[in-house]
Amino acid sequence: MQTGSKAPAPAGRSAPEGRLLWAVLAYACVPLGLVLWANGSGVDRLWDLAMGLGVAAATIVALLPVLSARWWAGAQGGSSLLRLMQRLHRDLAWLCMGFVLLHVLALLWLEPRTLDYLLLSAPGYMLAGLGALLLMLALIVSSSARLKRRWPQGVWRRWHAAMSLGVVALGLWHLLGAGFYFAGLGAQAALLCLLGVPTVIALLWHFQPPTVTGRAPRETARGPRRGGALATVALLLAVLAACVWWAQALTSSPAADVPYPCPAGRCL
Amino acid sequence: MSRRALFVALALCALAVALGALRWRLIERAPMLAIVFDHQDHFAVKCATCHHNFFDRTGNDSCYFCHKQRPELARRVQTDFHTLCRDCHTKIAAQGYASGPTRRCGGCHDWRTPP
Numbered sequence: 164m165q166t167g168s169k170a171p172a173p174a175g176r177s178a179p180e181g182r183l184l185w186a187v188l189a190y191a192c193v194p195l196g197l198v199l200w201a202n203g204s205g206v207d208r209l210w211d212l213a214m215g216l217g218v219a220a221a222t223i224v225a226l227l228p229v230l231s232a233r234w235w236a237g238a239q240g241g242s243s244l245l246r247l248m249q250r251l252h253r254d255l256a257w258l259c260m261g262f263v264l265l266h267v268l269a270l271l272w273l274e275p276r277t278l279d280y281l282l283l284s285a286p287g288y289m290l291a292g293l294g295a296l297l298l299m300l301a302l303i304v305s306s307s308a309r310l311k312r313r314w315p316q317g318v319w320r321r322w323h324a325a326m327s328l329g330v331v332a333l334g335l336w337h338l339l340g341a342g343f344y345f346a347g348l349g350a351q352a353a354l355l356c357l358l359g360v361p362t363v364i365a366l367l368w369h370f371q372p373p374t375v376t377g378r379a380p381r382e383t384a385r386g387p388r389r390g391g392a393l394a395t396v397a398l399l400l401a402v403l404a405a406c407v408w409w410a411q412a413l414t415s416s417p418a419a420d421v422p423y424p425c426p427a428g429r430c431l
Numbered sequence: 432m433s434r435r436a437l438f439v440a441l442a443l444c445a446l447a448v449a450l451g452a453l454r455w456r457l458i459e460r461a462p463m464l465a466i467v468f469d470h471q472d473h474f475a476v477k478c479a480t481c482h483h484n485f486f487d488r489t490g491n492d493s494c495y496f497c498h499k500q501r502p503e504l505a506r507r508v509q510t511d512f513h514t515l516c517r518d519c520h521t522k523i524a525a526q527g528y529a530s531g532p533t534r535r536c537g538g539c540h541d542w543r544t545p546p
Contacts, residue, residue, distance in 0.1 A: 207534040276464075276536040283450065284457035286510060342517075343533075 228365035288340020
């Protein structure tokens with residue numbers, strides 16, 4: 164992933180990469196489908212879809228460490244396989260970031276009161292979700308070829324692995340704490356398997372690195388996607404900030420400040 | 432560890448402690464959201480499921496009095512009530528019966544209706 168010739172990777176997505184991408188997407192959506200199917204009553208489609216984006220993002224995040232070029236360096240297939248894994252890893256990371264941002268923005272749009280969950284007074288499991296989002300941003304920004312070259316390879320890799328582990332841990336805390344779909348013991352065990360198994364495999368591989376038989380091309384600093392990485396992240400943050408501002412304006416309207424206890428004896 | 436790294440680590444620890452303290456203050460002082468709760472919809476539920484104070488002699492006032500006024504309870508009031516209400520609704524819905532809201536905040540919190 165970091166070593167090899169200076170030949171740039173082709174810009175288009177190859178057919179095997181496309182198939183793998185769809186396979187991972189299907190895998191990430193299976194748990195959500197099962198949950199929606201099991202919770203037939205009281206379903207709120209848009210709300211569930213917004214939540215499902217978060218679950219799918221967590222599933223993909225847990226898979227990303229085992230879908231990186233580093234772990235497939237010992238497999239048969241040479242540099243083409245490594246290039247495939249490299250591109251798949253990057254595309255999935257961007258997809259995951261998009262899912263998380265859509266999850267946040269959709270929930271703010273559907274229910275502006277969820278803005279409270281982005282503030283410091285939010286419950287710990289919600290701050291964990293916010294922390295995971297910020298860590299993911301840091302991972303993506305620090306993975307741009309230009310920034311990556313500033314650190315020694317081993318140092319960058321260790322930080323990247325540690326931050327990835329942090330994202331999975333915070334995501335797990337967020338999902339279990341929110342308790343929307345993973346309240347029961349069976350559902351929690353399924354979630355632990357979903358996020359835990361790939362993470363354990365990645366950790367095992369981390370301590371027993373594969374023998375390198377192929378080399379992936381070094382990423383170029385002026386690639387068509389990496390060149391705009393920072394601009395894209397800035398744009399996404401600006402959209403998020405605008406949405407937060409809008410939700411704040413909506414919830415701080417006079418009608419929103421109903422004093423407690425509320426009238427007509429309908430409250431606790 | 433270099434002196435600069437040590438300084439940054441210490442500063443981050445201090446910031447975390449300060450933010451943690453501020454967070455507890457904000458949680459304790461946050462206004463409690465108005466909740467729509469109709470007793471007629473909850474006749475099938477035992478009174479003591481919610482009104483534990485009737486039996487364990489922990490007070491005679493409204494839920495708000497203890498759960499928002501006492502700092503140790505105020506810090507987890509949201510989790511306590513969400514667990515109590517939502518988990519019950521989810522459990523009943525999973526059994527195939529009509530149940531209360533489990534998704535959007537507005538299903539229980541009626542902040543849009545003026546008093």
